[in-house]
Amino acid sequence: ACASYRLRDGVHPLWQSPITIPGGSRQSPINIQWRDSVYDPHLKPLEIRYDPDTCLHMWNNGYSFLVEFEDTTDKSIITGGPLENNYRLKQFHFHWGAVNEWGSEHTVDCQVFPAELHLVHWNCCKFESFEEALMDENGLAVIGVFLKLGANHNGLQKLVDALPSIKYKDSLVELEEFDPSCLLPSCPDYWTYSGSLTTPPLSESVTWIIKKKAIEVDEDQLEVFRMLLFSQAGEDEKRMVDNFRPLQPIMDRTVRSSFP
Numbered sequence: 579a580c581a582s583y584r585l586r587d588g589v590h591p592l593w594q595s596p597i598t599i600p601g602g603s604r605q606s607p608i609n610i611q612w613r614d615s616v617y618d619p620h621l622k623p624l625e626i627r628y629d630p631d632t633c634l635h636m637w638n639n640g641y642s643f644l645v646e647f648e649d650t651t652d653k654s655i656i657t658g659g660p661l662e663n664n665y666r667l668k669q670f671h672f673h674w675g676a677v678n679e680w681g682s683e684h685t686v687d688c689q690v691f692p693a694e695l696h697l698v699h700w701n702c703c704k705f706e707s708f709e710e711a712l713m714d715e716n717g718l719a720v721i722g723v724f725l726k727l728g729a730n731h732n733g734l735q736k737l738v739d740a741l742p743s744i745k746y747k748d749s750l751v752e753l754e755e756f757d758p759s760c761l762l763p764s765c766p767d768y769w770t771y772s773g774s775l776t777t778p779p780l781s782e783s784v785t786w787i788i789k790k791k792a793i794e795v796d797e798d799q800l801e802v803f804r805m806l807l808f809s810q811a812g813e814d815e816k817r818m819v820d821n822f823r824p825l826q827p828i829m830d831r832t833v834r835s836s837f838p
């Protein structure tokens with residue numbers, strides 16, 4: 579197990595609820611032990627087709643900030659990789675720390691990153707809606723991308739510039755087109771495993787696809803994430819930081835890699 583600054587068991591400050599659920603056998607996030615992952619030569623390349631015109635708005639939901647997409651057509655989908663069907667993009671969001679020393683949800687060989695991006699998709703072949711897909715073990719697919727400190731990320735800056743307008747919980751700002759592909763590393767390599775949502779309802783319905791390569795963002799960009807608030811306008815201000823769930827036990831799961 580990883581030596582961690584993180585809260586292990588008990589109550590997580592973010593949700594004031596137990597952070598492990600009784601009977602959970604495939605909870606997320608987990609530590610990905612590189613040497614324990616198994617190369618699966620049958621894994622296909624992930625196919626990602628996002629249409630920037632499906633971008634709707636960005637809002638602060640009191641856990642993170644999320645960019646939501648119009649998911650009534652197959653305009654923005656992923657397929658291939660470990661997936662049997664097409665999955666429609668619904669939203670993406672981030673998790674980050676109060677400081678650069680931690681913030682990601684998943685870790686690799688116990689290495690934490692300052693932040694992690696999640697692109698959330700639902701199985702539009704088998705279900706009519708995200709809410710329906712949420713209830714099925716193959717209902718959701720989330721792509722995880724680690725953020726590391728480095729150069730300013732030009733594509734991310736467009737979102738960063740709009741964050742001050744959604745400082746408070748439940749605030750929203752319209753976005754014109756945004757192409758989330760700019761937030762993906764060019765390297766196709768990924769790990770994949772069966773897991774769950776990392777916030778309530780913690781549904782065990784997620785095929786996780788964790789990109790091996792991180793994207794670079796600069797410190798100023800992360801500092802703008804940290805000026806968001808968990809709290810609503812008029813409440814006493816609670817900075818939105820450390821919105822990550824502690825590591826969960828891998829139980830009897832195997833992480834597969836798309837690369838040898």
Ligand SMILES: NS(=O)(=O)c1ccc(S(=O)(=O)NCc2cccs2)s1
Nearest residue numbers: 641642671696698720774775776777
């Ligand atoms: N971290 S994660 O990708 O496993 C998700 C947890 C809940 C999700 S949600 O799609 O139900 N939206 C609500 C949200 C809550 C927090 C950020 S978004 S996505």
Ligand SMILES: [Zn+2]
Nearest residue numbers: 671673696776
């Ligand atoms: Zn997330």
